[in-house]
Amino acid sequence: MAMNMSVHWMATLSLMASLGFGVKPALARQLDLADLSLEELSNLQITSVSKHAEPLSDAPASVFVITAEDLRRSGVMTLPDALRLAPNLHVGQRSASQYSIGARGLNNTAGNKMLVLIDGRTVYTPLFSGVFWDAQDVMLEDVERIEIISGPGGTLWGVNAVNGVINIITRSAKDSQGVLATATGGNRESGGGARYGGRLGDHGHFRVYGKYFDRQETRREDGAPFGDAWNKVQGGFRADWTRDQGDELTFQGDAYDASEGQAAPGTITLGSVVRPLNMISISGANLLGRLTHRLAGGSGLKFQAYYDHTLRDVPGTFKDELHVLDLQFEHSLQPMAGHALIWGGEYRYGVDKVTNSDFIAFLPARSEQVWSSLFAQDRVDLGQNLQLTLGARIETNHYTKPDFLPSARLAWKVAEDHSLWMAASRVARAPSRIDRDFYYPTSAPFLIEGGPNFKSEVANVYELGYRGQPSAKTSWSVTVFHTVYDRLRTLEPTLVNGGLSLPLRWSNEMDGHTTGLETWGTYQATASWRLSAGLTTLHKNLQLKPGSFGQNNGTAAEGNDPDFSWNLRSTLNFFERWELDATVRRVSALPLPAVPAYTAIDLRLGWRPTNKLELSMGGRNLFMPAHAEFFNAPTRSALASAVYFQVVSRF
Numbered sequence: 001m002a003m004n005m006s007v008h009w010m011a012t013l014s015l016m017a018s019l020g021f022g023v024k025p026a027l028a029r030q031l032d033l034a035d036l037s038l039e040e041l042s043n044l045q046i047t048s049v050s051k052h053a054e055p056l057s058d059a060p061a062s063v064f065v066i067t068a069e070d071l072r073r074s075g076v077m078t079l080p081d082a083l084r085l086a087p088n089l090h091v092g093q094r095s096a097s098q099y100s101i102g103a104r105g106l107n108n109t110a111g112n113k114m115l116v117l118i119d120g121r122t123v124y125t126p127l128f129s130g131v132f133w134d135a136q137d138v139m140l141e142d143v144e145r146i147e148i149i150s151g152p153g154g155t156l157w158g159v160n161a162v163n164g165v166i167n168i169i170t171r172s173a174k175d176s177q178g179v180l181a182t183a184t185g186g187n188r189e190s191g192g193g194a195r196y197g198g199r200l201g202d203h204g205h206f207r208v209y210g211k212y213f214d215r216q217e218t219r220r221e222d223g224a225p226f227g228d229a230w231n232k233v234q235g236g237f238r239a240d241w242t243r244d245q246g247d248e249l250t251f252q253g254d255a256y257d258a259s260e261g262q263a264a265p266g267t268i269t270l271g272s273v274v275r276p277l278n279m280i281s282i283s284g285a286n287l288l289g290r291l292t293h294r295l296a297g298g299s300g301l302k303f304q305a306y307y308d309h310t311l312r313d314v315p316g317t318f319k320d321e322l323h324v325l326d327l328q329f330e331h332s333l334q335p336m337a338g339h340a341l342i343w344g345g346e347y348r349y350g351v352d353k354v355t356n357s358d359f360i361a362f363l364p365a366r367s368e369q370v371w372s373s374l375f376a377q378d379r380v381d382l383g384q385n386l387q388l389t390l391g392a393r394i395e396t397n398h399y400t401k402p403d404f405l406p407s408a409r410l411a412w413k414v415a416e417d418h419s420l421w422m423a424a425s426r427v428a429r430a431p432s433r434i435d436r437d438f439y440y441p442t443s444a445p446f447l448i449e450g451g452p453n454f455k456s457e458v459a460n461v462y463e464l465g466y467r468g469q470p471s472a473k474t475s476w477s478v479t480v481f482h483t484v485y486d487r488l489r490t491l492e493p494t495l496v497n498g499g500l501s502l503p504l505r506w507s508n509e510m511d512g513h514t515t516g517l518e519t520w521g522t523y524q525a526t527a528s529w530r531l532s533a534g535l536t537t538l539h540k541n542l543q544l545k546p547g548s549f550g551q552n553n554g555t556a557a558e559g560n561d562p563d564f565s566w567n568l569r570s571t572l573n574f575f576e577r578w579e580l581d582a583t584v585r586r587v588s589a590l591p592l593p594a595v596p597a598y599t600a601i602d603l604r605l606g607w608r609p610t611n612k613l614e615l616s617m618g619g620r621n622l623f624m625p626a627h628a629e630f631f632n633a634p635t636r637s638a639l640a641s642a643v644y645f646q647v648v649s650r651f
Contacts, residue, residue, distance in 0.1 A: 038475045038524055039417075041067075042467075048147040048167040050379065050389065051156050051342055052332060060389065060411040060421035062465055062479040062518055064088050064534075066146040068171075073571055073581045075604035075618040077184060077191075077644070080133055082140065083166065084585065087520045087534020087567055088150035092595075092630030095637045096218045097134050097230040097260045100630050103150040103164035104483065105514045105538050106559035109631060113429055113457075115153060115161035118168045119252065120328075121288055121306050122157075126350050126369055127320060127362075129160055129432040135282055135310050137234050137256060139193055139209050141180055141648075144171045150518055151481060152461045154405035154427035155391040158346065158373055162427045162459055163483075172250075173197055173205035173240045179651050186644030189215040203241050210235040217261060218637035221628055226637055232258035246294035255285040262314070284310035299333040302344075318362070319355035324348065343376035352433060361442040362433055363450070369398040371430075377407075385413035397430040403456050418468035429457040435489065435506050448491070451506025460484045476521040486511045488542065488558050493549050500549055510555060512542030528573040535566040556592040560630070563588045579606035581618075590630070598627035600639075612650045619643040 042057040044067070049059040056065055064086045076082045080099040084091045090107050092100045102111045112129035115122065116136070123136050146168050153161035177197040184191050193211030200206050210233075217229040236254035260280040288306035295301065308324040330344035348371040354362040377391030392406040407425035414420055431454050440448040465479035487508035493500040520534035542555040567585045574580060581604040589597040604618035619641060621627070626638035 038469060038473065038522060041522075042469065042475055044145070046145075046147050047169075048149055048153070048165055050377070051330065052340070057417075057467060058411065058413070058419065059467075060387075060409040060419075060423060060465075062088060062150045062463065062477070062481070064148045064150075064477075064520065066148070068144055071140050071143060071146075073579060073604065073606070074583065075581065075602060075616070075620070075644075076140075077189060079136070079138065079140070079168070081620075082146065083148070084567075085569075085583075086146075086148045087536060087565070088148060088164070088518045089166075090536075090562060090565065090587070092590075093637065093639060094629070094631040095226060095635075096215050096228040098228075098631075099133050101131075101133070101166075102559070102561075103148075104481065104516060105540050105561040106163060106485075107561055108557070108559050110434070112160065112432065113162035114164050114166060115157050116166045116168070117157075119170055119288065120290065120304055121286065121308065122326065122348075123308070124160055125310070125322060126324075126352055126367075126432055127322070127354075128434040129429060132282070132310070132312065134230070134232070134258060134260065135256070135284055135312070137211075137232070137254070138168060138170060139195060139211060139236075141182065141193075141195065142170045142176050142207070142209070144169050144175070151423075151463055151479075152407065152425035152427040152459070154425065155375060155377055155393050155407040158371075158375075158393060158395050159397065159403055159405070159428045159430040159456065162429050162457070170238070173207045173238045174242070176207045176238075177205065180648070182646065182648045184644055184646045186642060187216075188640075188642035189213070189644070200239060200241070203243060204239060206237065206239040208235070208237045219626070219640070220636070221626070221633060221638040226261075228261045228637070230258070230260045232256060246292075248290075248292040250290045251288070253285065253287040255283075257281075257283045278315040280315070281313045282311065284308070295333075297334060299331070302328075302330040302332075304328040317357050318360060321353045321355075323351045325350075338381040340379040341376065343374075345372070345374045347372050354433075356442055359441045361439045362437045363439050364437065367398075367433060367437065370396075371398070372396050375405075387411045395428075395430070397456075399431040399436055400455050403428040403430065403458075415468075419466070421463075421465050421467075423461070423463045425461045425463075427459050427461065431456060438506070446503040449494075449503035449505055454489070454506045455487055455508050457485070457487050457489065457508065459486070473524040474521065476519070478517070478519040480515075480517050482513065482515045484511075484513045485542070488512070490544065490548060491557075507548075509545045509548035510542055510558060511545060512540070512555070514538060514540045530571045532569040532571075533567065535564065537564045538562070560590045560592060560595070562590055562597075577608040579616075580604070581606070587629070593632045595628050595630060598629070599624055600627070614648040615646070616648075617643070617645045 043055040045053040046056050047053055049061045066085050070085055071082055074085055080091055083089050089103050100107050100109055100111050102114055106113055110128045110130050116131045124131050149165040153165040157165055179196050181194045191213035195207055195209035197207035212233045214231040218226045220226055234256035238252035241249040286308040290304040293301045305327050310322045313319045327347045332342040335341055350369045353366045373393055373395035375393035379389045382388050389409040394402050394404055396402045405426055409423040411421040435451050435454040437450055439446050461483045463481045467477045469475050488510035490507050490509040491504050492507040493504055516538040518536050523531045525531055538561055565587045570582045572580045583602040585600045601622045602620045606616040608614050621639050621641050626640040628636050628638050
C-alpha cells in the first residue's frame with residue numbers, strides 16, 4: 001500500500017503544454033528541408049556535445065537533431081509529441097497532461113535520469129530530479145532546433161545528465177521578426193498563439209508572444225472518461241543585442257498559468273478517509289540573462305543567470321512552491337596549438353516549500369539547497385583526423401559528498417564523409433527531496449520514512465559509434481552502448497533486533513547493466529522526397545544486491561522500457577505548394593506494469609497558397625485502435641485518433 005501511494009504521488013507529473021506551429025518568415029538563415037542536401041544537413045552546427053559550435057557530422061556522441069522544419073512538417077502540437085521524432089527517445093503518454101520521457105531505459109513515472117534545458121536554463125525540479133513537463137513550454141514556431149543526446153553528459157552539464165540531454169534552442173529575436181499568428185482546432189485539442197518581433201535601436205531586436213491551449217479529457221481503456229482535461233495560457237519575450245565584434249547580450253522570460261483535471265473517479269480513499277481530487281493548478285515565471293564576450297584568438301567568455309519560480313497545487317496530495325537562482329560562468333580558449341579548452345563553474349540555489357497533505361509529507365516542509373560545480377574539458381588534436389577529448393566535473397549537492405564526473409572521447413575522421421568515435425564516462429544522479437525527505441503518512445508511525453543514507457546513483461558508460469554518408473543520397477548513424485549502474489534506488493524495510501520492520505526507507509540496493517543499439521538514417525529518394533528511419537534496442541539486467549529486502553519494490557520500479565522501438569518518416573513535396581508527411585511508429589510491449597505493443601500512424605497534408613499563409617490538416621494515431629503507452633492499466637489513457645486543422649499566417 002505504501003508503494004502504491006508513492007506511485008500515486010509520482011503520477012501527478014504532467015506534460016508540457018500544447019503548441020501550435022507554423023513557418024517562420026522567409027529569412028536568409030531559414031533551414032528548409034526542400035532546399036538542403038544531406039551533406040548540408042550533416043553540417044548543421046550543434047552545441048550540446050562540446051559547448052561550442054561544431055558540425056553534427058563531427059560530434060563524438062549519439063546525438064539526433066530535430067530541426068525547425070522537422071517540427072513544422074511533423075504535425076505535432078506539443079513539445080513531448082515533438083520529441084517522438086527522435087528515435088533515441090522513449091516517449092510514453094500516460095494521460096492528457098502526463099508523459100514519461102527517457103533514453104536508454106530506466107524510464108518511469110518520475111523519470112530522473114534525463115537533463116532538459118531550454119535556452120540554457122535547466123528545468124529539472126529538486127523535488128524528484130525530473131521534469132514537470134506541463135510547466136515547461138515554448139512556442140514551437142520559435143524553436144531553431146532540439147538537440148537530443150542519448151548517453152552521458154555529466155562532464156559538461158552536471159549530475160542528472162545520466163542517460164541523456166535534451167537541449168531546446170529557440171531562435172534569436174533577430175530571426176523571428178514580424179507578425180505570426182496561428183490557430184488550431186480539432187476533436188481533441190485546440191489553441192492559438194501570436195508573436196510579434198521588431199527592432200531595438202541599431203543593434204537590438206525583440207519578440208513578444210502569447211498563446212493559449214485547451215485539451216479535452218481522454219478515456220481509459222475501459223471507455224470511462226478520465227477527467228484529465230487541461231488548459232494553459234502563457235506569454236513571454238526575448239531581446240538580443242549584437243555588437244560588431246561579436247559580443248551578444250540576451251534577456252528573455254516567460255509566465256504561465258494552467259489547470260489540469262485529476263484522474264477519475266474523482267476521489268481517493270486512504271483507510272476511512274475519502275479525499276476529492278480537484279483540478280491541479282500550476283503557474284510560474286522565469287527570467288534569464290546571458291552575456292557572451294569575444295576575446296582575441298578565438299577565445300570567449302559567457303556569463304548567464306536565471307531565476308525560475310513555479311507553483312504547483314495538487315489538491316489532496318501536496319502543494320509545492322519552488323524558487324531557483326542559477327549563476328554560470330564559462331571561458332573557452334586555445335592555450336596552445338592543437339588544444340581547445342573550455343572551463344567554468346555553476347552555482348545554483350533553491351528554496352522549496354511544500355504544503356503537506358494528510359497522507360504524504362516532505363519533512364522538513366521548507367528546504368534550502370545549494371549546488372555548485374567546476375568543470376574543464378580539453379579537445380586535443382592527435383593528428384590531422386584524430387581528436388581526443390578529456391574532461392571532468394566536480395559537483396556538490398545538499399545531501400552527499402561531491403560527485404566526480406570524468407569522461408574521455410576519441411573521434412577518428414576515417415574519410416571525408418565517415419567518422420568513428422568511442423567514449424567512456426562516469427555520471428551520477430544526485431539525491432532529491434523524494435529520496436531523503438519523503439514521508440508517508442504525514443505523522444508517525446510512518447510507513448515510509450525518507451532515506452537518510454541515500455547516496456547518488458552512479459553509472460559507468462561505454463559507447464562506440466559511427467556517423468557518415470555511405471552515398472550521396474544516404475546518411476547513417478549507429479551507436480552501441482553498455483551502461484553499468486550502481487546504487488540504484490530501492491525501498492528497504494528497517495532492521496530491528498535482527499528482524500524486518502517498518503518504516504520503509506529509500507536505499508541504494510540495486511545494480512545492473514543495460515546494453516543496446518541506436519541507429520537512424522536518411523535516404524533522399526528524389527529531389528522532393530525524403531525517407532527517414534530509426535531503430536533502438538535495449539537489453540536490461542538489473543538485480544537487487546545481496547542482503548536487500550526490497551522485493552516489494554523490485555527492479556521493475558526503476559523503469560518500464562520496451563525491448564525495441566522503430567519509426568519511419570516520409571516527407572514529400574508535390575506540385576508547387578503542397579506537402580504530404582507521414583510517420584509510422586512501433587513500440588514493443590512494456591513488461592511491468594504491462595503495456596501491449598502498439599503501432600501509431602500520423603499524417604499531415606499542407607498547402608501554402610501564398611508565401612504568408614499556410615493551411616494544414618492531419619491526424620495522429622490513425623487507422624488503429626486506441627492504445628495505451630505507459631503506467632498502470634486503471635489510471636492511464638487509451639490514446640484514440642485525433643484530427644486537426646491549422647492556419648498559420650505571417651504578415
